Amino acid sequence: LAVGWTLTFLNNAYSYQVPETRAGFVAPASGKSPDGNVVVHTETMSHFGIGGTDSIDHGSYQVIRVYVETQGVPPGKYLVDPAAHDIRYVVDPGIGGRIREYRGHELKRLDSPKATLMALITDGILTHKLPWGLVLIGVFLTIAIELMGVSSLPVAVGVYLPITTSAGMFAGGVVRWLVERRVQSDNRSLAEIESGPGVLFASGLIAGGAICGIAVAAIAGWGSTRGKAADWLAEAVPLYHQLGWFATSAIVGLIMFAILGVLLYRTGLRKQ
Incomplete structure (x- = not known):
């Protein structure tokens, strides 16, 4: 609910x-x-x-x-x-919106590949226009991947998720792999990782991201009910304009993401 x-x-x-x-x-x-x-x-x-x-x-x-x-x-x-x-x-x-820009003004979209996929399948079934040829191709590709000894589910997830989403998941997997290698070299049990500080820290990141998403949606929703654009707060707060390029720089975001990865790695190595 x-x-x-x-x-x-x-x-x-x-x-x-x-x-x-x-x-x-x-x-x-x-x-x-x-x-x-x-x-x-x-x-x-x-x-x-x-x-x-x-x-x-x-x-x-x-x-x-x-x-x-x-x-x-x-x-x-x-x-x-x-x-x-x-x-x-x-x-x-x-x-799942289809319009990205209106008169030079970018319209913020919430890309949801899973929701879009489910909508496509549901609409195709109800309207009898589901491209069964593509579905069957996917089925046989999955069978071939499984016969090669590779789990097909991660491959399928990587196919339909955009790179902007899967890149973060890949980075988290790399951190997990590095932590496991370090733990094994120290002759420690991998069971420590499953319930260790690293998993708790990662769970907190997931929960924090969800809460922030709801908070941003609440702010945008409050503005939309009053006829304002979804990003009205960014335009209203002077700090956004004072920071200039720093607020929108991809390099700054990448650096912060790297720092977060280092913190996750160090936390994952801690003993309980």
């Missing part, structure tokens, strides 16, 4: 109303289309930020949901003019 609430909160906090028109598409006045692919909701939306900017649209729009691509309109949530019934905005979700 907590995970579901958190994901919903994150998705809503980083959703953007981006202007979009679809020539030739007219939504039903109410109810749903004859084929059931387009449903008009009773709710309306008004007074929202446009494309993550500070511009506010004070108009009122009907909310529709397109479940299957119809007349060139991809599945998703849209806002339509209540009089003309044509699309004016797409409500691009935070998780």
Whole structure:
């Protein structure tokens, strides 16, 4: 329940109303289309930020949901003019959103490969459009990998996770490998690692990252309910601008990550 609430909160906090028109598409006045692919909701939306900017649209729009691509309109949530019934905005979700930029303003996306994969599979099954050829190729590749004596699950995880996510996991695995080598050279039992300070420290990093993610989502959500961009706090706090390049430098982030890895390594070598 907590995970579901958190994901919903994150998705809503980083959703953007981006202007979009679809020539030739007219939504039903109410109810749903004859084929059931387009449903008009009773709710309306008004007074929202446009494309993550500070511009506010004070108009009122009907909310529709397109479940299957119809007349060139991809599945998703849209806002339509209540009089003309044509699309004016797409409500691009935070998780799995397809729009990355609007008029030079970068839209923060929450990339979730697993959620995207599950959505692709579920949508493919329900619409009978699942690419079974690719699925079967993956099945036979998995069988071949297992026959070679290699665990297929880590390989599959590495395939569908982006490098930005798997690189951190790889770095953690390298630290674990270095700790195990050092422990074995000192004639210590590997069982000490499983319940040692290193595992506790790593668990704290995971918990801390999750808590920080929820805190950031709460700040972004508070701003989005008031028509502000998701990164409104970074623009409001003078410290962000005073730090200049230091606040956004990838080199600084890499150095901090390396320091964190050294701390994890030294903590993992401690005896209980």
